[in-house]
Amino acid sequence: HKTYLYRAENIEGPWRKSEIKGFYHDASLLFDEERVFIVYGNTDIYLTELNKDMTGPLEGGLHRLIVSDKGNPMLGYEGSHIYRINGRYYLFLIHSARDKWMRREAVFSSDSLEGDFTGGDVLSDDMGRPGMGAAQGGIVDDIYGNWNAVVFQDCGAVGRIPVVVPVTWKEDTPVFGIDGKVPMKLSLPSMKPDYKYKPLYGSDDFKGGLKDFWQFSHEPDMKLIDIDKKRAVFKVTTDKLCTNIHQARNVLTQRMKYPDCSGEVSVSGKNLKDGDMAGLAVYQGNYIWVGITRRNGQLYALTTSFTSKEDTWILSTEPGKESELIPLDTDELRVKLSVAFTGPDEKNTRDEAKCSIYKNGKWTDIGPSHELSFRLDYFTGARFGLFIYSTKETGGSAEFTDFVYK
Structure with a gap:
C-alpha cells in the first residue's frame, strides 16, 4: 500500500504526483499556519505531522491517537x-452503530491538536432505507454564511448517492x-446563477468525439480505440482473450440515473472475430449485457447475465449465463437496456x-x-458500458454509433 x-x-492542472512515506487510510490533510498534518485510520484515528514537502512524517513532529472506536464489531471510525x-x-x-449495521456521522472537536477531542454521533438517519444511514463526509460554507454537510448513502444498485445535509451551530457544536x-x-x-453546468450523463452521437460524462473502466489503451468524428463512430479493438466482461479492456461507461x-x-x-462479444452492458459485479456475438461465421443477438456467489470484494472470473441466441441477417443491431431502481420504503421490489x-x-x-445489486468488487453504482471482448482470437473490433440516454 x-x-x-x-x-x-x-485546479485545472497540470497535477503533479508524489508519495507520502507510509500508508494512511482514509486520510485528510490539515494546513495549520506553517505546519501540515495528516489524519487517518480505521477504528483508531491518528494525527501525524508531516514535513514541509509532505513526503513523510516530520522527524520529532506531533504524532498521536485522537479517538478510538475499539470493540465496534460492525465498522469503527474512518x-x-x-x-x-x-x-x-x-x-x-463515519462508523456504524454497535448493535446493528447502521452508518452514522460522528464529530469530535478540540481547542488544540494536543488536547482531548470530545464529541460523538451527530446524525443517524437512514432516510427510509433501513440500515442505510447517510454518513461520511465533511462540511462546507457558502458566501452567505450557510453551512452544509456533503455525505453519501448506499441506495442499492444505483450506487452511493451524495446527500446534502443542512448544518447549524449550537455554540461550538x-x-x-x-x-x-x-x-x-x-x-x-x-453560487454561480449564470453558469451552465455540464451534464453528468447523457446521449452522444460521437460526432464531436467523446463527451465529458464518459469514463473508461480502467486506464484506456488508446492504441486500441478509434473515434471517427466524420463517421460518428466509436470503435474498439481487442488485444487479449477474456472469459467475461470484467476482463474486457477499454469499456466506455457512464453513470445510471435514479430512479x-x-x-x-x-x-x-x-x-x-469468432467468439467475440460486443454490446451494451449494465456494468457492475452482477452484470447483464445485450449485444452481438459471432459463432462459426454467423452473427447472433444474445444477452448474458451474471450473479456472483463470491464475497462482495471478489471479482469473479466465471463466464456469464447466455440466453436467447438469435441469428442475425445484418451486421448491425440496435440494442437497449432499461433499468429501474427501488426507492425508500418500497416493499417487495428489486433493482432490475x-x-x-x-x-x-x-x-x-x-x-x-x-436483478442488480451494489457490490464492493467494483465499488461503483451501476453504469452503462459499451464493450467488446474476445474469447478465441484477438484483433476483432466493434463499432458503436448513436448512443441515446433516456
Missing part, C-alpha cells in the same frame, strides 16, 4: 475530515439536519434491468430480466 499526493497551482474553524479543530468521521433528520428536499442558493433510465446504441459486428433489440421496426424484449 502507498499514499499518493497530487498538487497543482491551478473517513476522516479535519478542519480548523474559528480557532477550533473539528474531526468528522455542529448540528446536523432538522430535528436530527435529513430533509428530503433542500433549497440552496446558487430509472434506459440506454440504447447501435453495434456493428462486421469486424467481430431488461434487455431489448430493435428488429422488424419495433423493440422486442430479449432474455429474462436481471
Whole structure:
C-alpha cells in the first residue's frame, strides 16, 4: 500500500504526483499556519505531522491517537475530515452503530491538536432505507454564511448517492439536519446563477468525439480505440482473450440515473472475430449485457447475465449465463437496456434491468430480466458500458454509433 499526493497551482492542472512515506487510510490533510498534518485510520484515528514537502512524517513532529472506536464489531471510525474553524479543530468521521449495521456521522472537536477531542454521533438517519444511514463526509460554507454537510448513502444498485445535509451551530457544536433528520428536499442558493453546468450523463452521437460524462473502466489503451468524428463512430479493438466482461479492456461507461433510465446504441459486428462479444452492458459485479456475438461465421443477438456467489470484494472470473441466441441477417443491431431502481420504503421490489433489440421496426424484449445489486468488487453504482471482448482470437473490433440516454 502507498499514499499518493497530487498538487497543482491551478485546479485545472497540470497535477503533479508524489508519495507520502507510509500508508494512511482514509486520510485528510490539515494546513495549520506553517505546519501540515495528516489524519487517518480505521477504528483508531491518528494525527501525524508531516514535513514541509509532505513526503513523510516530520522527524520529532506531533504524532498521536485522537479517538478510538475499539470493540465496534460492525465498522469503527474512518473517513476522516479535519478542519480548523474559528480557532477550533473539528474531526468528522463515519462508523456504524454497535448493535446493528447502521452508518452514522460522528464529530469530535478540540481547542488544540494536543488536547482531548470530545464529541460523538451527530446524525443517524437512514432516510427510509433501513440500515442505510447517510454518513461520511465533511462540511462546507457558502458566501452567505450557510453551512452544509456533503455525505453519501448506499441506495442499492444505483450506487452511493451524495446527500446534502443542512448544518447549524449550537455554540461550538455542529448540528446536523432538522430535528436530527435529513430533509428530503433542500433549497440552496446558487453560487454561480449564470453558469451552465455540464451534464453528468447523457446521449452522444460521437460526432464531436467523446463527451465529458464518459469514463473508461480502467486506464484506456488508446492504441486500441478509434473515434471517427466524420463517421460518428466509436470503435474498439481487442488485444487479449477474456472469459467475461470484467476482463474486457477499454469499456466506455457512464453513470445510471435514479430512479430509472434506459440506454440504447447501435453495434456493428462486421469486424467481430469468432467468439467475440460486443454490446451494451449494465456494468457492475452482477452484470447483464445485450449485444452481438459471432459463432462459426454467423452473427447472433444474445444477452448474458451474471450473479456472483463470491464475497462482495471478489471479482469473479466465471463466464456469464447466455440466453436467447438469435441469428442475425445484418451486421448491425440496435440494442437497449432499461433499468429501474427501488426507492425508500418500497416493499417487495428489486433493482432490475431488461434487455431489448430493435428488429422488424419495433423493440422486442430479449432474455429474462436481471436483478442488480451494489457490490464492493467494483465499488461503483451501476453504469452503462459499451464493450467488446474476445474469447478465441484477438484483433476483432466493434463499432458503436448513436448512443441515446433516456
